[in-house]
Amino acid sequence: MTVRGKDSFLMDMRQPHELRNRLLFTFLVVAAYMLCRSILLYGVAADETTDASGAQYFLSTLVSGDRYRMTVMALGIAPYLNASLLVQIIFAFRNSTSRAKISKIQSDRWMRWVSVVFSVVMAIVQSYGLSYRPDAGPLWLVRTIVILEMFGGAMLASLMCLQNERHGVGASMPIILLNIALSLFQNMSANHFFEFPAIAILCLVAIAGTAYMENSMIKVPLQRVSIHNVHADQNYLAYKRAPMGIMPVMFASSAFLLPYYLVHMLVSFYPQNAALVSISDNMVLTRPLGVAVYLVLIVVLAVLFSFLMLNPRETAHQMQRNGDSIVGMYAGEQTRRFLTGIVLRWSLISGMLQACCMAVSLALSMREMIPAALAMNPTSMMIITSIVCSLVQEIASYYRYDAYRFFM
Structure with a gap:
């Protein structure tokens, strides 16, 4: 190998391939999200009377793409989005000196805890709007299981967004894009x-x-x-x-x-x-x-x-x-x-x-x-x-x- 060829080889070895690695990570996150979206909640029956034209359906399209709210990703990234917005608003009201004292680790920790609160509240509220199969077991037990499943799905979605922000491309945007594009295609076809x-x-x-x-x-x-x-x-x-x-x-x-x-x-x-x-x-x-x-x-x-x-x-x-x-x-x-x-x-x-x-x-x-x-x-x-x-x-x-x- 010539000196010039060797230098070129070393240059290629030193290339970070940041874009390739980040795109690959985002692809894996989206694939994992799609897999979780196929896992049904225990004991939940589809509600065919769901309104497909209101604001609530449109919002669910953005955050989960789950029209009938039947999967573990029924809450989608709604808790993450709401927590992110709330933390940003709180930071906006603080002066620059106070914001400079807050590290990224601290802000992420705050957002995780706010996501937990939103996830618990939203899972409980949403569980009372679902229809359950009579053969699934006692209503209180089935509802408790569903709340835990939705909470776990929301926490996993929040973790995916945070990890994609660090190692991938677009933070929560690829998931929103996936949800709304699939729902839009189904809507246009139907x-x-x-x-x-x-x-x-x-x-x-x-x-x-x-x-x-x-x-x-x-x-x-x-x-x-x-x-x-x-x-x-x-x-x-x-x-x-x-x-x-x-x-x-x-x-x-x-x-x-x-x-x-x-x-x-x-x-x-x-x-x-x-x-x-x-x-x-x-x-x-x-x-x-x-x-x-x-x-x-x-x-x-x-x-x-x-x-x-x-x-x-x-x-x-x-x-x-x-x-x-x-x-x-x-x-x-x-x-x-x-x-x-x-x-x-x-x-x-x-x-x-x-x-x-x-x-x-x-x-x-x-x-x-x-x-x-x-x-x-x-x-x-x-x-x-x-x-x-x-x-x-x-x-x-x-x-x-x-x-x-x-x-x-």
């Missing part, structure tokens, strides 16, 4: 999707709009006191045009269930109240009141999440402390107002665009121009597009890392 051109066109618009918002950036030029070279004019603060991506749409479906269950609980206490009964009957995604609440939630969550996660006040304070500033602008209050305006404007725009897309889809459903089961398809398309864009960007970063050649 409801003859391509016979309704209006919803097909709307889905294409949703895909194109989401792809543009996910991949376009707003670049705010910065002056950094620590950089004095030919690249000084290439420094900028970047914001996505959709600051929180598709997260508001995903969690709006979950948040919609809060007023839904609240109203139903009030009706159970005051069954003679005609106003409450009317609100309860209309708090569904096939009636104007339910649609209006759902769309408002999308916009509100888009703004709320953007300010919690991006925190323009903290960004402006950090820039002032570091001696950095936006070109042509004073540091401090003026910078804070400017960044607040950017976050508010684009979070409103992205939230309203997502809400408008859903409004058209749900309006077509209420006018019976499309089946109710297809009304959530644009939302599914937006989520799939957002996840694919994020995965492509992450995979590209690992590819560039693998392509880097160290000097010999």
